[in-house]
Amino acid sequence: MSVDSLFTQPGLYGVTGALAIGIGVYGLIVRPHLVRKIIAVNMVGSGVFLLFGAVADRAAPGPGGDPVPHAMIITGIVVALSATALAATLTLRLSRETGRTALPPEPEDPAVQDKES
Amino acid sequence: MSEFLLGAAFFLLITVAGGLVRVVLGPDQADKMMAAQLLSSGGIAILLIVGVGLQLEGAIDVALVVALLAAFAAVAFVKGTSQAGTGDPEAVGVDQLTTLRQDAPQGRPDSP
Amino acid sequence: MTAFPLLDPALCFVILTTAVLAVAIRTVFAAVVSFIVFGLLMAIAWVRLGAVDVALTEAAIGAGLTGVLLLSTVARIAKHRADRGDDVPILEGPEPDPAPTDPLPGLATQSLAIVLSAAVAAALVAAVALLPVPAPGLVAEVGSRLSETGVESPVTAVLLAYRGYDTLLEIVVLLFALLGVWSLTADARWGGQPGLRHLARPDGVMAYLGRLLPPIGLLVGVYLFWIGGYRPGGAFQAGTVLAAVWLLAVMAGLVPIPKVSGIRLRLALVIGPAVFLAIGLAGYPLHGAFLGYPPAIAKVLIILIEAGLTISIATILGLLVAGAPEERPS
């Protein structure tokens, strides 16, 4: 296939989705704060949906597109919200019990000396 | 005509994206929330223009939903900054509360 | 092909900028605000891609519910820190990061993360470039038997007729997520009202908004529910909008959240899956298969299913964002 397909409308949004997934993965790994991890995971989810939506748009260019991926993406967005709500509740429970908003680092990671423990 | 409309949408997008600078710099959280507010009303305008530009009736429904929920995030933010996280900044006796805050040391805020 | 070729690249650039901001910005609150903006821009991207149903869902959930959920989570975390005496002010003043004690991992981890995420992104970009030329799609198949499903909108037909089984499982997944959230309640607070007790000044602006918006929200919700049959819309979008305005009324202190142990609340939760399952099982005698709708009455069945779904989705999403009960049941 060719690289210039990346510059068509679906290709462009597909690349945006791919890059959003990359940014989300980076945020998930680097950011210790749990709410930021939730945001990163949501970003990966949105990236995946955008990638899937770009594929759908290729199937039937112009308004409309392929309805099957659209239905799955709608279901995905709603389930992603419920997963976010569950993760947020877990974070709140950890915060209420221990007052901390990040998971304790693994003991053998020398780079992070958790001052509190 | 749709060339002009999509061009206007492009201009709006760039203008409103400038608000992201305030999200980064904004000294106070209210500034960041306001930037999000400007971006949402800019988004409504872009949705309307793109909807008309592409003859997409549905885009106006999307703009309707965004307009309906525009105030939602700001209300959640404002509640977060008021006493005990659930109150209303306009709670009764707010002026008295304000003066209390200035002379009270940074102690634990009482819930209203 | 597109009248103004600059709009899409600009939109993609701003989306990616907001994404980088949401990850790289200094404070948690700013990251949440960036994510709200990201959700809104995604809704515009979906309109540009021609997927209006998805744009509606993304606008209601991405820019609406997820933002409020994260904002109230950050506010509650700050409240917990304040209650514990960690003298961090509640989200006010020149804004300190409510969690200054979260150190970033060392340089080694960060550089490894950059390499890994760059590899993931590069692989996916390559995948996009290598998509087959005759783009695969099910547009023709969906269109061919659309008349038998009783609805004109292809997305609704896929959601409720062709792949009705997925949607049934999805509403059950939502129910389980809510059970998960409620099961995280402290034992002492079980049976209490979900979420925090919300108070507002009775004649204030928040109460005014809480009185004015819900009726309009109800109107928009019913409108979205009804046009689902022949235009972008449907149970999910309607349920999300109804959940949002209900939450607004709750935050304005006008509507008390019914107790977790309330029977009416539980009925509203279960009605969606129950109706869907009942109609699915009725498919055996009526049309010889689970979820088989006889074409003659397919439209009525789908509308019934969507009505049940709208009620349940609105209740579940509202309670999910409200969160686990925090008040002791009086």
Added chain:
Amino acid sequence: MTAALDAITVVFVLAGCFFFLAGNVGLLRFPDTLTRLHALTKADNLGLGLVVIGLMPRMDHPLSALKLLLVWALGMLAAATVGQLIARSVLRRGLPIWKGPQ
């Protein structure tokens, strides 16, 4: 006739874009939170209104034009209430208020 309608659309949409630009510049350059809030809620709202007026003649059905007005009304409601709530929140938290060029 359509030329006149197109002219209306162009003029009003451009005016709307101008006010969005004004609102944005105000948001970026004003000295303190309350003045930025003023710039934000006034300018972007007028911008949205002008864009709506500009788009109304292009709608194929008069009811769609009314729907545009509803979107504008909701936008105004949101801007007004948010402006009031954020201003009150800023006032309560005792943030520095700009007293004019010293």
